Amino acid sequence: MSDASASVPADASVKPISLSRFLIEEQRDKGQINADLRLLIEVVARACKRISIAVGKGALGGVLGSAGTENVQGETQKKLDVLSNEILLEANEWGGHLAALASEEMDDPHPIPNRYPKGEYLLVFDPLDGSSNIDVNISVGTIFSVLRCPEGVTDPDERAFLQPGTRQVAAGYAVYGSSTVLVLTLGDGVYAFTLDREQGGFVLTQSRLTIPADTGEFAINMSNLRHWEPPMRRYIDELLAGKTGPRGRDFNMRWVASMVADVHRILTRGGIFIYPRDLKDTSKPGKLRLMYEANPMAFVVEQAGGAATTGRERILDVVPTQLHQRVPVFLGSRNEVERATRYHLDADAS
Numbered sequence: 112m113s114d115a116s117a118s119v120p121a122d123a124s125v126k127p128i129s130l131s132r133f134l135i136e137e138q139r140d141k142g143q144i145n146a147d148l149r150l151l152i153e154v155v156a157r158a159c160k161r162i163s164i165a166v167g168k169g170a171l172g173g174v175l176g177s178a179g180t181e182n183v184q185g186e187t188q189k190k191l192d193v194l195s196n197e198i199l200l201e202a203n204e205w206g207g208h209l210a211a212l213a214s215e216e217m218d219d220p221h222p223i224p225n226r227y228p229k230g231e232y233l234l235v236f237d238p239l240d241g242s243s244n245i246d247v248n249i250s251v252g253t254i255f256s257v258l259r260c261p262e263g264v265t266d267p268d269e270r271a272f273l274q275p276g277t278r279q280v281a282a283g284y285a286v287y288g289s290s291t292v293l294v295l296t297l298g299d300g301v302y303a304f305t306l307d308r309e310q311g312g313f314v315l316t317q318s319r320l321t322i323p324a325d326t327g328e329f330a331i332n333m334s335n336l337r338h339w340e341p342p343m344r345r346y347i348d349e350l351l352a353g354k355t356g357p358r359g360r361d362f363n364m365r366w367v368a369s370m371v372a373d374v375h376r377i378l379t380r381g382g383i384f385i386y387p388r389d390l391k392d393t394s395k396p397g398k399l400r401l402m403y404e405a406n407p408m409a410f411v412v413e414q415a416g417g418a419a420t421t422g423r424e425r426i427l428d429v430v431p432t433q434l435h436q437r438v439p440v441f442l443g444s445r446n447e448v449e450r451a452t453r454y455h456l457d458a459d460a461s
């Protein structure tokens with residue numbers, strides 16, 4: 112396994128490039144984005160900076176612990192889940208770049224209030240992913256995805272959002288860890304920006320991140336093993352068998368239990384992240400949400416040369432039927448994702 116990512120590291124002798132300058136150049140020089148999409152990304156980044164500050168205050172900010180409410184998934188909301196959601200809504204609703212927003216923390220899409228102009232984009236986000244980790248000071252993050260509002264739709268409802276991940280025009284996440292890093296794709300490579308806490312802005316620190324095709328590291332919640340389907344067990348059994356097993360090498364396991372942190376590690380040094388379908392509750396085809404987690408992360412991972420499937424098909428090809436739909440997720444180093452997917456397809460065929 113290669114330990115180092117093939118991405119281009121920041122060169123200390125080169126003048127730092129701010130997120131704003133990066134976006135202006137994407138618009139003006141490359142024609143990759145228009146002014147509205149540039150504004151949208153800048154506003155999301157500003158909201159992430161505010162969330163990062165709130166997360167960083169920890170107990171001093173009075174924001175740790177439960178909010179005493181449940182979201183549409185029946186999960187207990189943390190105070191920071193609610194606060195992060197409000198920060199993203201407030202930041203984005205007045206700029207004129209959005210037609211509507213949808214959040215993992217809200218039952219229905221959030222319309223743009225009539226007093227503000229509407230734009231051509233739809234913003235989808237998980238305001239604070241991995242929030243069960245917040246009270247124990249482990250990395251959490253914000254995940255976002257941008258779609259175009261379908262032509263002719265002026266008051267977008269849930270149906271407007273039900274587009275496959277291939278239609279995303281931008282996606283990314285901010286990970287609030289030992290440093291805050293914003294990872295972004297506009298459909299032409301993956302870029303990472305580190306928050307300069309003194310200056311208050313995001314600075315480009317890695318260009319064209321690349322996930323190695325092979326890896327010796329996997330991330331999965333092993334406590335669910337007894338509920339997995341046979342091909343899933345086969346894949347993990349072979350990894351656990353190590354040098355003397357069919358794979359002929361040892362594999363290492365890492366599980367932060369914050370998807371953003373696990374995906375960020377994989378973008379940095381490779382690996383496979385799996386949240387498979389399990390038979391514990393057959394009404395749920397997985398734990399992670401297609402629109403808020405799987406699609407944006409799949410877009411980022413594919414743009415970095417990795418692969419992302421449900422174990423059976425490419426995540427980005429899944430046509431959503433519900434805003435809060437769940438899917439199994441296999442993503443990261445291409446050769447491992449393809450192998451795990453093949454085991455599932457072979458099992459289905461036999």
Ligand code: FDP
Nearest residue numbers: 240241242243244332368369370371
């Ligand atoms: P969380 O429930 O804390 O929000 O989004 C779901 C998620 O975290 C992911 O970030 C994480 O990868 C996964 O769930 C952790 O699941 P387990 O509790 O099964 O470990």
